[in-house]
Amino acid sequence: MRTAVLLLALLISACVLSQEVMINIPGRNSFSLNGKWNYIVDPYENGYYDYRYEPFDKNENPTGGYFLDRKPASKSDLVEYDFDLMPALMVPGDWNSQDDKLFYYEGTVWYRKLFEYAKKDAGNRVFLCFGGANYETDVYLNGRKLGKHIGGFTPFNFEITGILKEGSNSVVVKVDNKRRRDGVPTLNTDWFNYGGITRDVCLVEVPGTFISDYFIQLAKGKQDLISGYVKLNGQNASQKIRIEIPELKIATEITTGESGTASLEIPVKKIDRWSTSNPKLYQVNISAGGDAISEKIGFRNIETRGTDILLNGTSVFLRGICIHEENPMRGGRAYSVEDARMLLGWARELGCNYVRLAHYPHNENMARVADEMGILLWEENPVYWTILWDNPGTFENARNQLTELITRDKNRASVIIWSMANETPVSDARTSFLKKLVTHARELDNTRLISAAMEVHRDPAKPNDRIVEDPFAEYTDIVNFNEYVGWYDGLPPDCDKINWIINYDKPVMISEVGAGALQGLHGDALTCWTEEFQEDLFRRNLAMLSKIPQFRGVSPWILCDFRSPRRHLANIQDGWNRKGLIGENGTKKKAFFVVRDFYRQKATEFEK
Numbered sequence: 001m002r003t004a005v006l007l008l009a010l011l012i013s014a015c016v017l018s019q020e021v022m023i024n025i026p027g028r029n030s031f032s033l034n035g036k037w038n039y040i041v042d043p044y045e046n047g048y049y050d051y052r053y054e055p056f057d058k059n060e061n062p063t064g065g066y067f068l069d070r071k072p073a074s075k076s077d078l079v080e081y082d083f084d085l086m087p088a089l090m091v092p093g094d095w096n097s098q099d100d101k102l103f104y105y106e107g108t109v110w111y112r113k114l115f116e117y118a119k120k121d122a123g124n125r126v127f128l129c130f131g132g133a134n135y136e137t138d139v140y141l142n143g144r145k146l147g148k149h150i151g152g153f154t155p156f157n158f159e160i161t162g163i164l165k166e167g168s169n170s171v172v173v174k175v176d177n178k179r180r181r182d183g184v185p186t187l188n189t190d191w192f193n194y195g196g197i198t199r200d201v202c203l204v205e206v207p208g209t210f211i212s213d214y215f216i217q218l219a220k221g222k223q224d225l226i227s228g229y230v231k232l233n234g235q236n237a238s239q240k241i242r243i244e245i246p247e248l249k250i251a252t253e254i255t256t257g258e259s260g261t262a263s264l265e266i267p268v269k270k271i272d273r274w275s276t277s278n279p280k281l282y283q284v285n286i287s288a289g290g291d292a293i294s295e296k297i298g299f300r301n302i303e304t305r306g307t308d309i310l311l312n313g314t315s316v317f318l319r320g321i322c323i324h325e326e327n328p329m330r331g332g333r334a335y336s337v338e339d340a341r342m343l344l345g346w347a348r349e350l351g352c353n354y355v356r357l358a359h360y361p362h363n364e365n366m367a368r369v370a371d372e373m374g375i376l377l378w379e380e381n382p383v384y385w386t387i388l389w390d391n392p393g394t395f396e397n398a399r400n401q402l403t404e405l406i407t408r409d410k411n412r413a414s415v416i417i418w419s420m421a422n423e424t425p426v427s428d429a430r431t432s433f434l435k436k437l438v439t440h441a442r443e444l445d446n447t448r449l450i451s452a453a454m455e456v457h458r459d460p461a462k463p464n465d466r467i468v469e470d471p472f473a474e475y476t477d478i479v480n481f482n483e484y485v486g487w488y489d490g491l492p493p494d495c496d497k498i499n500w501i502i503n504y505d506k507p508v509m510i511s512e513v514g515a516g517a518l519q520g521l522h523g524d525a526l527t528c529w530t531e532e533f534q535e536d537l538f539r540r541n542l543a544m545l546s547k548i549p550q551f552r553g554v555s556p557w558i559l560c561d562f563r564s565p566r567r568h569l570a571n572i573q574d575g576w577n578r579k580g581l582i583g584e585n586g587t588k589k590k591a592f593f594v595v596r597d598f599y600r601q602k603a604t605e606f607e608k
């Protein structure tokens, strides 16, 4: 049995890892495939399995799948579908918020896009790039299987050079958002399982040998040394690479070896380090042979010293808020620059210098807009609640999603914390699983901090004690936990009696605290679901948490009400989690102003 599982894990990882993630798509000349895609809803997946439930594309043969945009070859040729006769979904975008019949749908939808293409140069290579699709995606071009991706929130791409036609092409994508016990996340989550091609899709054309990856940041603990690497992909992998940062008068060359990778170390005399009060970004230009790419990168240091979090050597307090990737005004997955500006704009109004992007990798626009606005970010791998800790395929999946997240965002100054998990029950298997993810994260990026949302424990003999003690805390830079005193744990006045037992000489952050309130419902401070209850809970919780000596950051749960199938109370929840400081209609609740005032006070105690 174990061998079979291992084989499955290797097959999955082979499918998923068939292509390394191409970074900085926004910096590329791309051909967008966004817009209308015809779709077929296929709950029995009979476009993928034959009537004996054998996959059409078993053994990874090049032509897979039945729904491959085939037309009848003759009047007697039986074809039981026709994309041309089907409605269209907008890409990017979840299907749930676009078609009422698909609101709660969990299963397979087939998408099809026809497009004309002409290569700019015959010697170029072409990649089909997805910002993300939830949850398991199979991609076909002109009837050929390109590969499979597992994971709902990270980018993936396939080389299509040899399959793309000059002129008319047809891309078919199978997206299946069914929740899986062995998935990452697993069956149970407190967020809406939006399915579909939820992020941008485009073609990227590059020279035969191109710049596929690079990491350019200040070396850990150094303000006078930029370090990292540049990676080439192609036949001529050993080449001179030129890196320029004109504003710093930097123009240097490195040479890649046969592997196509070259490390870089660039001394800098005086650099204007990125910070929340000065989000300075530098134009970085990289060129190699026939390829060139640019983007704006911020350079800053982030580290911990004892119980302090140091941004560029200065102790900071992270005035945060949690955000789900959802535009509450539209009630669907957020994906655009405009969505990012709205959500981060509300966080800025709250007085935040920091945002926790819960519980999975958000779209790339969030980190790029945060870079511009000077907002620090916590980014999280969706290892949420009761993952199958003993399943090798589940670990491979979690590891791959973490790899894709770090690969995509490792040059974003705003990103300071990689979070391994949320509220995972302590066990040897869980701690071993998470420890391996930490090791992997630090191998990919040793410049950022590692944490996770751990849980609070209690001692029956001491009812007012709340204990933060987790074997995983040994491996993280920040001791961080979720607490709901006053909501799931007693009532708001109980906050005044709590003793926190946190025996770590590390910075302590609270990644969730909060209560539900229906925007516009008013009453006294002990009436559940009123704005006054939520307001009083925050007032008491923030005072309680301020007594923790190592207290260096908090991100209340949550900026906006968000859809969740776990929230059933009619006339109050109606399928929404009501813990937002802002209602689904964009109206701020009274608690918003309690948190804002607390942050105004905190900003005077720490950096501006």
Ligand code: GCU
Binding pocket: 190, 359, 422, 423, 482, 512, 557, 577, 579
């Ligand atoms: C948990 C969990 C969140 C959830 C929240 C709640 O802490 O991390 O995902 O939404 O509690 O119950 O509202």
